[in-house]
Amino acid sequence: MGVKSEHYQAAGGVVVRDNQMLLLDRPARGEVRLPKGHVEPGESPREAALRETREEAGYAGLVIVADLGTQTSHFVNPHKDCEVTREEIYFLMRLQSEAQATRDEHDDAQFRVMWVSLEDAPARLTFETEREFARRAIRAWSQMSQVQSEVKHEYANGD
Secondary structure: OEEEEEEEEEEEEEEEOOOOEEEEEOOOEEEEEEEEEEOOOOOHHHHHHHHHHHHHEEEEEEEEEEEEEEEEEEEOOOOOOOOEEEEEEEEEEOOOOOOEEOOOOOHHHHHEEEEOOOOOOOHHOOOHHHHHHHHHHHHHHHHHHHHHHHHHHHHHHHO
């Protein structure tokens, strides 16, 4: 009998606030991750990313500000004894408010929210795929901040 295989889509968020990135510490697994999870049937990747980030991080006021693209990961899941192909889709998000969402007991016990400087965040993440999305988010955030700064400068000078 051949090795079992599984394919699915996952979507997540890279949340940035005040030059810091939201990371999730998973002490039971010894991992530091970005929020993400399965795209459910009938759900778009954007909807899944907002839902998963809200559930895992506990923030209700999330807004997507950029699409960070897609990567495909291949790995063996030792818990299920199968080969997994996962299409990961991430979005850059910001907090519209500090309002807290209710986290279920499983997520609350599993994830501890950490705010880490943009400079240090990629190196803190456990997996390379997530480090790459963190770097993409930093580039996108930097470009957006630069544009906002230029617009404010032009407005202040009456250009």
